[in-house]
Amino acid sequence: MKPLKTVDGRGLREDWAMLTGHTVEVWLSDDHVLTGVVEQASDDDSVLWIAAAGPSTRRLFDKSTGYQVWA
Secondary structure (H helix, E strand, O other): OOOOEOOOOOEEEOOHHHOOOOEEEEEEOOEEEEEEEEEEEOOOOOEEEEOOEOOEOOEEEEHHHOEEEEO
């Protein structure tokens, strides 16, 4: 079980639409998926895109799938 805040002081966020430009951690269940910068988010908080970094491509995350975002 994840704590209320991460080691870097990030907390669970439900307001995905407000996170464009912020560095976030993406989690699925208790597994850390990635840390990256939000490039774009839907107005209804349902999906967000993490910007490509290095060899990684841009990635889409869907809240209904169970992803959590910590910022």
